[in-house]
Amino acid sequence: MKYKRILLKLSGESLAGDGEYGLSAGVLGSYASQIREIAGAGVEVGIVIGGGNIFRGMQGAERGFDRVKGDQMGMLATVINSLALESALRAEGMQAKVLTSICMEPVGEYYSKDKAVDYLSRGYVVIIGGGTSNPYFTTDSAAALRGIEIEADVLLKGTRVDGIYDADPEKHPEARKFGEITFGEVYARGLRIMDLTAFTLCRENGLPIVVFDMDTPGNLRRVVRGEAIGTLVRE
Numbered sequence: 001m002k003y004k005r006i007l008l009k010l011s012g013e014s015l016a017g018d019g020e021y022g023l024s025a026g027v028l029g030s031y032a033s034q035i036r037e038i039a040g041a042g043v044e045v046g047i048v049i050g051g052g053n054i055f056r057g058m059q060g061a062e063r064g065f066d067r068v069k070g071d072q073m074g075m076l077a078t079v080i081n082s083l084a085l086e087s088a089l090r091a092e093g094m095q096a097k098v099l100t101s102i103c104m105e106p107v108g109e110y111y112s113k114d115k116a117v118d119y120l121s122r123g124y125v126v127i128i129g130g131g132t133s134n135p136y137f138t139t140d141s142a143a144a145l146r147g148i149e150i151e152a153d154v155l156l157k158g159t160r161v162d163g164i165y166d167a168d169p170e171k172h173p174e175a176r177k178f179g180e181i182t183f184g185e186v187y188a189r190g191l192r193i194m195d196l197t198a199f200t201l202c203r204e205n206g207l208p209i210v211v212f213d214m215d216t217p218g219n220l221r222r223v224v225r226g227e228a229i230g231t232l233v234r235e
Ligand SMILES: Nc1ncnc2c1ncn2[C@@H]1O[C@H](COP(=O)(O)OP(=O)(O)OP(=O)(O)O)[C@@H](O)[C@H]1O
Pocket: 010, 011, 012, 013, 014, 049, 050, 051, 052, 053, 139, 140, 158, 159, 160, 161, 163, 164, 165, 166, 167, 168, 169, 170, 171, 191, 192, 193, 194
């Protein structure tokens, strides 16, 4: 395997499957079996999941909540998704542990780098819920932060597009995909596959990123093996 320790960012929105909202047992099962393939091969797997299938902070304003309350609701949504994935992983026979960046034991253990690395070294898949614990951030930033903290070899952004394009492929069907791209070029072209805070954290701390389609079974194994799947972002 090319990567020994990874931080996998999963899209909350994708967890809804064909629905617009909530959790699809089919998607959870499919993600869990892809994760089992690589964890079974000895790869250490840390995971951060989004919350877009349940709540995003920006929706708070439309409903009369202030931004901070809305963001706190969004962070709690990521904990719900983390617990769902933990259960799906255990159903696949894996050891999995939710750590939360907001203290809420016994829902999950309170996150620290040492705890996460200790569980990883003992063969657990570690899911870090609760975002960064701060409002005005996203789970992409949480994934970048935790990836750097746990000294992952790479941040794998598993999403519903199959890589980075020269324009948003959901709006521009004629857009062309990059196999590899530098951090500098992503800035220069103004590409928005990830928020800039997350992107800058990765660049400044030397954490490469691979964006790939997590909804095609087998892709996670291919990426971790180093096959040319998705788009690699490097210095
Ligand atoms: N240049 C680009 N190349 C590829 N995708 C792009 C680009 N610009 C914007 N996108 C969009 O980025 C999105 C992928 O991010 P994704 O939805 O996984 O992120 P997210 O908002 O972090 O997820 P969630 O909040 O649900 O966890 C796609 O919807 C895609 O349309």
